[in-house]
Amino acid sequence: MDINMENSIRQEQIESFGRLMAGFAHDMKNHLGIIRESNGLMGDILGMGALGEDATLVARLEKSIASIERRVVISANILHHLSGLAHRPDTPCSSFQINDLLEEEYAFLERFSRLKQVAVGWELGEGLPALYNDPALLQHIIYRIYSQCLELLGNGHTLTLLTAQEGKNTLIAFRFPKTSQVDEEIFGNDILRAAIAKIGGKLEILENSSDIVDIRLILSSLDVDNTLQP
Amino acid sequence: MIKSKVLIIDDEIEFASTLCQRLKLRGMAAVDVHSGTEGIASLPKMNPGIIILDLKMPDMNGIDVLEKIKEYDPSIEVIMLTGHGSSGSGMEAKEKGAFDYAMKPLDITELLSAIEAADNKRSKA
Numbered sequence: 172m173d174i175n176m177e178n179s180i181r182q183e184q185i186e187s188f189g190r191l192m193a194g195f196a197h198d199m200k201n202h203l204g205i206i207r208e209s210n211g212l213m214g215d216i217l218g219m220g221a222l223g224e225d226a227t228l229v230a231r232l233e234k235s236i237a238s239i240e241r242r243v244v245i246s247a248n249i250l251h252h253l254s255g256l257a258h259r260p261d262t263p264c265s266s267f268q269i270n271d272l273l274e275e276e277y278a279f280l281e282r283f284s285r286l287k288q289v290a291v292g293w294e295l296g297e298g299l300p301a302l303y304n305d306p307a308l309l310q311h312i313i314y315r316i317y318s319q320c321l322e323l324l325g326n327g328h329t330l331t332l333l334t335a336q337e338g339k340n341t342l343i344a345f346r347f348p349k350t351s352q353v354d355e356e357i358f359g360n361d362i363l364r365a366a367i368a369k370i371g372g373k374l375e376i377l378e379n380s381s382d383i384v385d386i387r388l389i390l391s392s393l394d395v396d397n398t399l400q401p
Numbered sequence: 402m403i404k405s406k407v408l409i410i411d412d413e414i415e416f417a418s419t420l421c422q423r424l425k426l427r428g429m430a431a432v433d434v435h436s437g438t439e440g441i442a443s444l445p446k447m448n449p450g451i452i453i454l455d456l457k458m459p460d461m462n463g464i465d466v467l468e469k470i471k472e473y474d475p476s477i478e479v480i481m482l483t484g485h486g487s488s489g490s491g492m493e494a495k496e497k498g499a500f501d502y503a504m505k506p507l508d509i510t511e512l513l514s515a516i517e518a519a520d521n522k523r524s525k526a
Binding site: 196197200201204205207208209211212215216243247251254 | 416423484504505
């Protein structure tokens with residue numbers, strides 16, 4: 172099969188997954204909306220004294236209602252990020268805030284670090300300019316690098332995500348304690364390198380003397396004219 | 402005390418009826434209907450001052466319903482409900498004349514604040 176056709180199929184496949192996920196997130200929010208309103212109604216009725224003077228029973232129900240509310244809010248937040256993530260491939264290139272993009276993806280990355288018992292720290296730069304690039308591809312790259320970082324870490328380690336502006340470039344860094352020699356190949360397989368090249372980025376591995384490793388993804392905005400060309 | 406009558410238009414029947422009960426418990430005159438067509442048809446009879454309107458319904462797009470409502474009576478204040486991930490659709494609704502928008506699942510406190518603000522605006526008009 173022609174390579175261009177194969178790429179087009181893959182692109183359409185990603186878009187289809189995105190739309191399916193977006194629809195799923197939308198439906199789930201509707202279900203959560205019903206759960207939240209029903210739970211709220213129970214709280215309203217309880218607040219009106221429907222259970223009489225049994226303070227223990229009232230307290231138990233209030234605790235359950237608060238727990239449901241809390242979990243609905245957490246679930247809604249995850250779905251909110253899922254909607255955002257799912258809509259990213261809608262346009263190949265767009266303008267976005269790097270910190271928003273990272274936080275959105277982290278709603279899903281968090282699980283992987285939690286299972287590996289790796290703490291995650293944040294050092295997000297403030298007031299960073301918007302980036303014009305391919306956000307869906309960038310999220311894929313971030314996922315790959317994040318996963319590779321976790322492979323090198325274990326219980327009790329901390330992985331810190333940093334963003335900053337370096338001249339005209341935007342930096343995303345993954346900082347973690349040096350546990351062993353970092354093999355450049357781990358972060359540099361051909362597909363990942365090609366993906367980074369496609370968004371005009373550069374990957375650097377810095378091993379500091381203080382036993383800290385920085386995996387640095389350096390990005391800049393793509394040329395609008397070039398990205399509009401087929 | 403909210404003086405305006407509140408109409409809820411949402412195809413999710415359980416959601417609309419439960420929200421309606423919660424507003425009634427707070428002393429509001431609230432009614433729920435479950436399609437855009439039904440909502441528009443009910444305007445002359447119900448005479449609502451505030452409408453809580455779902456953005457996505459099977460029979461009609463919420464934005465189209467909003468336009469029909471504003472054609473019928475521009476003084477009706479509409480609060481759009483959106484389940485979208487971004488605030489983009491809510492902002493679009495505001496540009497088309499919605500008073501405000503709220504994300505699903507609703508935060509009742511935020512919705513009550515929006516209803517109160519819409520009611521105040523109508524009182525001053």
